[in-house]
Amino acid sequence: MNNTRISTQPYKGSRDFYPEDLRLRDYxxxxxxxxxxxxxxxxxxGPFLESFELYAAKSGEELVNExxxxxxxxxxxxxxxxxxxxxxxxxxxxxxxxxxxxxIRWFSIPNLWRYEKPQRGRLREFFQLNVDVMGIDEISADFxxxxxxxxxxxxxxxxxxxFELRINNRKLMxxxxxxxxxxxxxxxxxxxxxxxKAKISPxxxxxxxxxxxxxxxxxxxxxxxxxxxxxxxxxQMLSQKSNGAKEVKELLKKVKDANLENFIKFDPTxxxxxxxxxxxxxxxxxxxxxxxxxxxxxxxYNDLVKIxxxxxxxxxGFGMGDVTFMDFLTAWKLLPQNQDELDYMITRWxxxxxxxxxxxxxxxxxxxxxLRAKGKKVLVWLDNFSKLDKQLKFAERKNASMAVIFxxxxxxxxxxxxxxxxxxxxxxxxxxxxxxx
Amino acid sequence: MNNTRISTQPYKGSRDFYPEDLRLRDYxxxxxxxxxxxxxxxxxxGPFLESFELYAAKSGEELVNExxxxxxxxxxxxxxxxxxxxxxxxxxxxxxxxxxxxxIRWFSIPNLWRYEKPQRGRLREFFQLNVDVMGIDEISADFxxxxxxxxxxxxxxxxxxxFELRINNRKLMxxxxxxxxxxxxxxxxxxxxxxxKAKISPxxxxxxxxxxxxxxxxxxxxxxxxxxxxxxxxxQMLSQKSNGAKEVKELLKKVKDANLENFIKFDPTxxxxxxxxxxxxxxxxxxxxxxxxxxxxxxxYNDLVKIxxxxxxxxxGFGMGDVTFMDFLTAWKLLPQNQDELDYMITRWxxxxxxxxxxxxxxxxxxxxxLRAKGKKVLVWLDNFSKLDKQLKFAERKNASMAVIFxxxxxxxxxxxxxxxxxxxxxxxxxxxxxxx
Numbered sequence: 001m002n003n004t005r006i007s008t009q010p011y012k013g014s015r016d017f018y019p020e021d022l023r024l025r026d027y028x029x030x031x032x033x034x035x036x037x038x039x040x041x042x043x044x045x046g047p048f049l050e051s052f053e054l055y056a057a058k059s060g061e062e063l064v065n066e067x068x069x070x071x072x073x074x075x076x077x078x079x080x081x082x083x084x085x086x087x088x089x090x091x092x093x094x095x096x097x098x099x100x101x102x103x104i105r106w107f108s109i110p111n112l113w114r115y116e117k118p119q120r121g122r123l124r125e126f127f128q129l130n131v132d133v134m135g136i137d138e139i140s141a142d143f144x145x146x147x148x149x150x151x152x153x154x155x156x157x158x159x160x161x162x163f164e165l166r167i168n169n170r171k172l173m174x175x176x177x178x179x180x181x182x183x184x185x186x187x188x189x190x191x192x193x194x195x196x197k198a199k200i201s202p203x204x205x206x207x208x209x210x211x212x213x214x215x216x217x218x219x220x221x222x223x224x225x226x227x228x229x230x231x232x233x234x235x236q237m238l239s240q241k242s243n244g245a246k247e248v249k250e251l252l253k254k255v256k257d258a259n260l261e262n263f264i265k266f267d268p269t270x271x272x273x274x275x276x277x278x279x280x281x282x283x284x285x286x287x288x289x290x291x292x293x294x295x296x297x298x299x300x301y302n303d304l305v306k307i308x309x310x311x312x313x314x315x316x317g318f319g320m321g322d323v324t325f326m327d328f329l330t331a332w333k334l335l336p337q338n339q340d341e342l343d344y345m346i347t348r349w350x351x352x353x354x355x356x357x358x359x360x361x362x363x364x365x366x367x368x369x370x371l372r373a374k375g376k377k378v379l380v381w382l383d384n385f386s387k388l389d390k391q392l393k394f395a396e397r398k399n400a401s402m403a404v405i406f407x408x409x410x411x412x413x414x415x416x417x418x419x420x421x422x423x424x425x426x427x428x429x430x431x432x433x434x435x436x437x
Numbered sequence: 438m439n440n441t442r443i444s445t446q447p448y449k450g451s452r453d454f455y456p457e458d459l460r461l462r463d464y465x466x467x468x469x470x471x472x473x474x475x476x477x478x479x480x481x482x483g484p485f486l487e488s489f490e491l492y493a494a495k496s497g498e499e500l501v502n503e504x505x506x507x508x509x510x511x512x513x514x515x516x517x518x519x520x521x522x523x524x525x526x527x528x529x530x531x532x533x534x535x536x537x538x539x540x541i542r543w544f545s546i547p548n549l550w551r552y553e554k555p556q557r558g559r560l561r562e563f564f565q566l567n568v569d570v571m572g573i574d575e576i577s578a579d580f581x582x583x584x585x586x587x588x589x590x591x592x593x594x595x596x597x598x599x600f601e602l603r604i605n606n607r608k609l610m611x612x613x614x615x616x617x618x619x620x621x622x623x624x625x626x627x628x629x630x631x632x633x634k635a636k637i638s639p640x641x642x643x644x645x646x647x648x649x650x651x652x653x654x655x656x657x658x659x660x661x662x663x664x665x666x667x668x669x670x671x672x673q674m675l676s677q678k679s680n681g682a683k684e685v686k687e688l689l690k691k692v693k694d695a696n697l698e699n700f701i702k703f704d705p706t707x708x709x710x711x712x713x714x715x716x717x718x719x720x721x722x723x724x725x726x727x728x729x730x731x732x733x734x735x736x737x738y739n740d741l742v743k744i745x746x747x748x749x750x751x752x753x754g755f756g757m758g759d760v761t762f763m764d765f766l767t768a769w770k771l772l773p774q775n776q777d778e779l780d781y782m783i784t785r786w787x788x789x790x791x792x793x794x795x796x797x798x799x800x801x802x803x804x805x806x807x808l809r810a811k812g813k814k815v816l817v818w819l820d821n822f823s824k825l826d827k828q829l830k831f832a833e834r835k836n837a838s839m840a841v842i843f844x845x846x847x848x849x850x851x852x853x854x855x856x857x858x859x860x861x862x863x864x865x866x867x868x869x870x871x872x873x874x
Binding site for chain 2: 008010012017018019021039042044046050071073074079081091092096106113115133136138140141144147151253254257258308309340342358376379380382384394397
């Protein structure tokens with residue numbers, strides 16, 4: 001081909017949304033919005049570019065050093081493309097926290113960018129539903145966002161056994177590390193290996209516990225026992241008056257009362273990568289045996305607003321990405337066959353005589369205006385030379401319900417032919433009567 | 438204050454959309470989507486980042502050299518943040534042009550970035566409705582997108598006299614330049630000064646015609662005469678067998694037939710900045726005497742897909758930005774007072790005894806689940822210590838219609854108090870009956 005031509009491929013890790021793709025995206029966004037609004041959450045949005053320092057503070061090393069798209073603008077400001085929404089949310093809340101009516105329940109569907117190696121479930125550009133409650137330090141708020149997440153899954157057709165939420169608590173883990181007598185350095189290494197646990201072998205896990213966390217053989221045995229028996233760990237930590245354990249227990253009580261025990265489970269191996277979590281954390285897992293993995297997660301982050309303002313704003317929430325969600329729906333065959341519907345296509349009688357052609361054209365647009373005023377979706381054929389057959393085939397491909405046809409005779413009789421493209425039947429109606437309905 | 442704190446301001450020229458701002462944005466996007474769909478247009482989207490060369494080719498010098506946000510990614514690719522949508526559209530169409538059913542009618546609402554000095558009607562980040570028809574070289578397609586643009590204005594409440602579309606034709610102007618006997622260099626200078634004409638004085642206009650375009654005194658007089666009498670210019674060019682003039686005349690005939698003469702006018706000073714236009718061009722003007730200016734524009738660009746593929750795809754369309762549109766609606770007082778509605782707020786009886794508090798909590802969430810299942814928007818109060826009065830005040834501020842209240846007595850009687858927050862009246866209903874409705 002011609003080498004001077006520009007590539008038609010989208011930038012690596014990003015997607016083109018053709019109309020058929022956008023309809024699916026819309027379907028997902030529609031479910032997200034509907035469920036959030038049913039819980040009384042209000043939508044917000046922030047800018048696509050933010051100052052670099054917004055992420056440098058709290059987003060965690062991997063995100064900032066390896067994944068962030070950052071650059072210097074023409075005015076020498078260091079800026080970044082948003083890789084997550086929570087820092088923007090915290091900034092916006094800090095800017096107006098005196099005027100806001102807490103608690104606030106907000107959601108957003110930003111597009112985010114991370115410089116990653118594109119792979120299944122992971123692209124450079126993705127959309128992410130962000131759901132947050134700010135101003136409530138009660139476990140009931142953490143529980144509410146989890147219920148909302150489960151309702152989204154159910155609204156999309158997911159059933160028990162297809163997914164589950166696994167919860168843990170950052171405080172509990174810190175208290176557990178203290179109970180084990182770990183130093184700060186050991187805690188950091190322990191958290192890192194825990195975050196990787198699902199992806200590595202038990203042998204490798206133990207090896208890292210020994211060599212990096214510097215645990216003794218007995219400690220490693222104890223740790224493995226407790227991690228595999230979450231309830232024993234919980235009881236043990238409750239006997240140590242652990243605050244984190246108390247919160248987990250309170251949450252599990254709510255889960256039981258709401259009959260959600262098959263959807264929400266305690267799992268002490270859940271830690272979450274982001275640096276700003278302070279309490280309950282959770283991850284949602286796809287239970288498809290071919291595809292067991294974390295789909296999305298969230299948790300409590302009570303100290304984030306403080307980096308912007310002298311205000312204590314307890315907060316909890318989660319982020320749900322469109323790519324993993326779409327993969328989940330595809331794998332479980334839950335995606336709808338949704339084609340865009342078109343109510344009418346108005347054909348144009350082929351006519352080369354300009355004056356006659358104008359008569360057809362004007363009538364077509366007159367009919368279209370009237371149908372659109374009734375809220376119908378109406379497409380008008382725009383040239384005066386295509387055969388009727390070609391026009392009707394096009395209407396079928398565009399999934400139109402009806403075609404409106406008229407030629408010289410129909411104009412004379414003040415009628416139109418209405419062809420039902422689903423049944424291939426047609427009827428002749430007085431134009432006036434047709435437009436009345 | 439604390440100097441180490443991070444600024445809460447958004448990046449220069451961008452906006453934070455708090456819930457009340459997002460509702461207005463949603464109102465505008467809603468009108469855009471509704472009108473586009475009523476014409477049978479389908480929504481698409483592309484990536485936020487594109488390769489730099491996509492814009493270097495055809496977007497015009499000012500956009501690329503002064504306004505584009507471009508940078509090099511971690512893989513040494515030169516990329517840019519999209520400053521306009523048309524190159525992405527052309528790329529996407531070129532990538533699939535053999536599989537697409539032409540003509541296609543597509544629209545999109547991308548967020549775009551341009552490095553500009555923020556000012557009224559102009560920000561660095563904005564949203565822009567893009568409406569395009571591809572695959573039809575008929576004037577009827579140009580006319581259709583103009584009708585669609587006018588319908589958007591009308592749907593938003595705009596009336597005759599508030600705005601108008603001014604049309605011209607790139608071919609006509611080129612033929613007019615030939616008629617004047619201009620060289621290529623003179624044509625370029627003429628186009629530039631024409632694009633600025635509305636913003637400079639007649640004296641400055643004439644001075645540039647003399648010094649830069651190098652016209653004689655007589656030519657300048659002729660030019661001014663013709664530009665101020667568009668119909669004379671049109672007749673003159675028709676007598677020269679100008680193709681551009683023929684197209685303008687054909688379009689004006691359709692305008693007349695559709696009774697849109699007060700909305701669409703021929704204006705030979707409209708040229709449009711972008712390099713890729715090839716035929717009809719137009720700009721929409723706000724007629725507010727305090728604010729006469731171009732709000733948005735578009736035109737025909739038949740050769741753009743060719744830079745990607747060996748395909749001839751005639752195309753026409755326009756882009757309408759949210760900032761100027763919002764300014765228009767604000768100036769003409771057309772923005773609605775739209776508050777988000779919330780159907781119910783479920784209060785929580787203050788109770789410190791944990792077991793009793795749980796009973797209230799569980800009943801509240803049971804009621805919420807049932808109301809949400811009916812499609813209601815329901816907010817639940819989440820703590821067990823706030824006074825009822827505080828909860829009701831909050832419900833009013835959130836614009837809830839009803840509050841649901843129950844204490845020990847109501848639970849015993851299996852009733853609930855439903856308080857209408859608009860009228861401040863209340864009634865006691867059996868819980869069962871309340872949930873039935």
